Amino acid sequence: MSASQIPPATAVPGDDVPTLLVKIFGKDRPGITAGLFDTLAAYSVDVVDIEQVVTRGRITLCALVTAPSPAEGSTGTAEGDLRATVHSWAESMSLQAEIISGRGDNRPRGTGRSHVTVLGHPLTAETTAAIAAAITATGGNIDRIFRLAKYPVTAVEFAVSGAQTASLRSVLAPEAAQLGVDIAVVAAGLQRRAQRLVVMDVDSTLIQDEVIELFAAHAGCEAEVAEVTAAAMRGELDFEQSLHARVELLGGLDASVVEAVRKEVRLTPGARTLVRTLKRLGYQVGVVSGGFTQVTDALQEELGLDFASANTLEIIDGKLTGRVTGEIVDRAGKARLLRSFAQQAGVPLAQTVAIGDGANDLDMLNTAGLGVAFNAKPVVREAAHTAVNVPFLDTVLYLLGITREEVEAAETHVG
Numbered sequence: 001m002s003a004s005q006i007p008p009a010t011a012v013p014g015d016d017v018p019t020l021l022v023k024i025f026g027k028d029r030p031g032i033t034a035g036l037f038d039t040l041a042a043y044s045v046d047v048v049d050i051e052q053v054v055t056r057g058r059i060t061l062c063a064l065v066t067a068p069s070p071a072e073g074s075t076g077t078a079e080g081d082l083r084a085t086v087h088s089w090a091e092s093m094s095l096q097a098e099i100i101s102g103r104g105d106n107r108p109r110g111t112g113r114s115h116v117t118v119l120g121h122p123l124t125a126e127t128t129a130a131i132a133a134a135i136t137a138t139g140g141n142i143d144r145i146f147r148l149a150k151y152p153v154t155a156v157e158f159a160v161s162g163a164q165t166a167s168l169r170s171v172l173a174p175e176a177a178q179l180g181v182d183i184a185v186v187a188a189g190l191q192r193r194a195q196r197l198v199v200m201d202v203d204s205t206l207i208q209d210e211v212i213e214l215f216a217a218h219a220g221c222e223a224e225v226a227e228v229t230a231a232a233m234r235g236e237l238d239f240e241q242s243l244h245a246r247v248e249l250l251g252g253l254d255a256s257v258v259e260a261v262r263k264e265v266r267l268t269p270g271a272r273t274l275v276r277t278l279k280r281l282g283y284q285v286g287v288v289s290g291g292f293t294q295v296t297d298a299l300q301e302e303l304g305l306d307f308a309s310a311n312t313l314e315i316i317d318g319k320l321t322g323r324v325t326g327e328i329v330d331r332a333g334k335a336r337l338l339r340s341f342a343q344q345a346g347v348p349l350a351q352t353v354a355i356g357d358g359a360n361d362l363d364m365l366n367t368a369g370l371g372v373a374f375n376a377k378p379v380v381r382e383a384a385h386t387a388v389n390v391p392f393l394d395t396v397l398y399l400l401g402i403t404r405e406e407v408e409a410a411e412t413h414v415g
């Protein structure tokens, strides 16, 4: 068929065209969808919209179809016949049917589309009511709701239209803190599905430890180092000064300690799942750390990370000198590295995700399209786009709209 022969596409019905909303509800089993549309096919109606969900074995199937035209020489109304036929089919299947007459397509959705993801542990009815009310208060309409995951948290996604992403964020962030759940608001649209880059902090984010404290334990200066680290992470100390002060305490340590520390590092629960799933979905993944390349290089190899950058402990004649070499990775450095990784990955900054827990992650979190504060200090949690306060790194996947089923599919995929 040449282009000129292609018949004009059937237009979405105008507001004046009669349409019927056919809703079926009942126990799900094979053949219901085929059965309904077989029944409707006898009336030559067009499908305008379909939505179907199955919840605990119960199907809700909604079909919006054009109203049937009266048959030639028919005495009764075509719509009346259709109603009677659908009801008798539903009865034969022990299903409930409802048919509502109206005109045109669905009401157009408001401008401004967002996805609001809620992580609850558990997710209570009270919390759900509060979130729905908060969304309504912004002028937003909840178009769809579905569950992304039931493990290790209950993750539910609301598709919202009619409100700006930024205003939803500003209303829902304090609500989340008060309700004790995690809520992420991201703009809907193509960029959500586009290939992205995820960049993580290492200490207390990708791993459970603070690497410098592991070194300090070998040097017998744990307490001194921990105190400087805590002050730096609270934002009370300049990171670079604190780094030099702490590394100095490690001067004279035997270089064999590096291997011992690598073995002591414990990944955060869900870290492997997060990285594996992102990689299988075609994301690029990197780490930036105020810690040390002596550890991040090993993590990069173990996890197959695309990018890794950190400070390097100077080792001369088999001993740590108490100095670092090269450009310091500090708060500004982390944001700079995110930009640089994004450029190398060919991913616009708006499509990047940064995850971190400390004050030195803040610039990076705010530079990324989505900044996730992971079990973070309050100063970080309050400044980030969104926060995860459950100790499972793979829950970040749900904030990206990735379902548990997809996570498990990536897990069992061979190759």
Ligand SMILES: [Mg+2]
Residues within 6 Å of the ligand: 201, 202, 203, 204, 205, 356, 357, 358
């Ligand atoms: Mg950290």
